[in-house]
Amino acid sequence: MRILTQVLVVAALAVAAGGGWKYKDQLPWIGGGEAAKASGKRGGGGRAVSVELAAAQAGTVTVSVEAVGTAEANDAVIITPKVTGVIKRIRFREGQRVKAGSVLVEFDAGELEAELEEKRADRDNVRRLYQRARRLLQTKNVPRARVDDLQGELLAAEARVRADEARLADYVVKAPFAGRLGLRRVSVGALVRPGDAMTTLDDTWRVRADFRVPETGLAHISPGQAVTATSAAYADRSFKGRVSTIDSRVDPVSRSIQIRAVFANRDEALKPGMFLTAVLVTEVREGAVLIPEQALVSSGRQRFVFAVVEGKAQKTMVEVGEHLRGLVEIRTGLEVGAKVVVGGTQKIRHGSAVKPLQAAKGKPDTAG
Numbered sequence: 055m056r057i058l059t060q061v062l063v064v065a066a067l068a069v070a071a072g073g074g075w076k077y078k079d080q081l082p083w084i085g086g087g088e089a090a091k092a093s094g095k096r097g098g099g100g101r102a103v104s105v106e107l108a109a110a111q112a113g114t115v116t117v118s119v120e121a122v123g124t125a126e127a128n129d130a131v132i133i134t135p136k137v138t139g140v141i142k143r144i145r146f147r148e149g150q151r152v153k154a155g156s157v158l159v160e161f162d163a164g165e166l167e168a169e170l171e172e173k174r175a176d177r178d179n180v181r182r183l184y185q186r187a188r189r190l191l192q193t194k195n196v197p198r199a200r201v202d203d204l205q206g207e208l209l210a211a212e213a214r215v216r217a218d219e220a221r222l223a224d225y226v227v228k229a230p231f232a233g234r235l236g237l238r239r240v241s242v243g244a245l246v247r248p249g250d251a252m253t254t255l256d257d258t259w260r261v262r263a264d265f266r267v268p269e270t271g272l273a274h275i276s277p278g279q280a281v282t283a284t285s286a287a288y289a290d291r292s293f294k295g296r297v298s299t300i301d302s303r304v305d306p307v308s309r310s311i312q313i314r315a316v317f318a319n320r321d322e323a324l325k326p327g328m329f330l331t332a333v334l335v336t337e338v339r340e341g342a343v344l345i346p347e348q349a350l351v352s353s354g355r356q357r358f359v360f361a362v363v364e365g366k367a368q369k370t371m372v373e374v375g376e377h378l379r380g381l382v383e384i385r386t387g388l389e390v391g392a393k394v395v396v397g398g399t400q401k402i403r404h405g406s407a408v409k410p411l412q413a414a415k416g417k418p419d420t421a422g
Contacts, residue, residue, distance in 0.1 A: 102407040106397025107362060108346050112390045115342040115376050115383050117274075118335050121265035125285075125328040127256035128316065129231050133158060136224040138247045141240055146253070148238050156229045159240075159252055163225035170218040177211035184208045233257040234322065261317050261324045262298065265332050266310040274336035275300060281315040283332040285324065293317045293324060297334070342375065343384040349394040350374065350382055360395040361388065362408055367395060369404035 139161035146158045184204040190196035229235075236254035240246055263283065267275065279297040295317035304311045315332060317324065324330075349359045350372075357374050360367040375383030388394070395402065402408060 102365065102409040103398065103401050104411045105360075105362075105367075105395045105399075105402065105408045106411050107393045108349060108396045110343050110345045110384065110388050110390055110392045110394060112341050113344040113381075115337075115339040115344075116335055117337040117339075117376060118333050119267045119271050120331065120333050121267055123263035123265040123315075123330050123332060125261045125263050125317075125324050125326055125330055127233070127258050127326045128260040128262055129233065129257040130326065131230060131255050133227060133229075133235075133252045133255055134249050135159070135161065135227055135246050135252065136248055137161065137221075139163070139225060139245070141242050141244050141246060144238065144240070144242055146235055146238075148235065148253075150235050152229045152232065152235060152255070154229055154232045157226055158229055158235075159227040161225040161227075163222055166218065166222055166225065170215065170222060173211065173214045173218055177208070177215050180204065180208045180211045227252070229255060231255070231257055233259075256326055258322045258324070258326065259318075259320055261319045261326065262314055263295075263317070263330050263332065264312050264314050265334070266305070266308065266312050267334065267336075269304045269309050269311055271334075271336040272300075272304075272311055275313060275334065279334065281317075281332050281334050283315070283317060283330045285328050285330055287328065288323065291323075293319070293330075295332075339375075339383075341390075343388050343390055344381050345384060345388065345394055346396045347377065347380055347382045348396040349399070351399055359384075359388065360399055360402060360404075360408075362393045362395065365407055365409070367402045367404065367406040367408050 141159060142162040143160040144158075145160065146152065146156070152158070184201070184207075187196050187201045187204050191198065191201050233255045234257075236256070238253050240250070240252045246252065275297060277297050277300065281295045281297060283293045283295060284291070285293070295315045297313055298316045299314040301312040301314075313334075315334075345359065351358050351360070356371065358369050358371045361370045362368070370387050372387030373385040375385045377383075395408065397411070398408075
């Protein structure tokens, strides 16, 4: 897994030149170059040093986690029989989509059907005897004990019928849920036993995948959160999903936690077993303060910039946030609109008098 950061700048960062803005190439906040080299020696409190400036701008910082996982059907099962028997009829086609309860395979159950008919006949006979005895009981022509015995026999006969009916139902294999069938593994006339695979069934209208993310992002992850996944099989397509479950434990070795995401897949483009790369947005910070990375100066563990206030360079300690594509987020120390030195920081120190560079020769100058 790795952390991704995306920055959307609300207003383009521009370079201050006199009373307006100067753009260099296509990155207006990139400073330095020959002009910075010609700006003179390190400034003190005397003659103003020419430097390149940029204004801190507001933007949106999006922090994401990238992780990998394997697609799985939302529900998946290997279709096997409950009984040992000979296949009489196969009622499905390979790759067919079926509804819950659809008949897939029928077994030869002739012997059991004959036994069931016999037990039904016995039950019906006992029921007639019991009903006749109850009528005779009202006229005192049959003892009460005889009626009770027949009632017990009837209950036993009904139980035997129900048991055989349940056994007979096992000779018909049905789809436990709606889904897509796989390859057929058996043929008509084959003798199969419990546990023998006849085909597979997958609910592929929804797929799920498990991913591991750092525990540091746990505070920003919750069920229902959006997830975007991609697959090497579809270079120009992404799949939208949601976090369905967050594991109850953090792995003490990797310091990561497993999350499960579910993706809608009505066109069944995603197949179980596919390798997926998922991006999960863990935090979005609106109105973040952004400056060019060139403005940031490091000294040991300290990070600071030279902010320009009334023509003077002010060494300003900052707390740095996310980095991306030449920009850096400033968490504390600067406000939107502050002017910072992006070219010529090596020529100045705290309190140096500074002035913006003139536009480079041949470059457009947008000064008003």
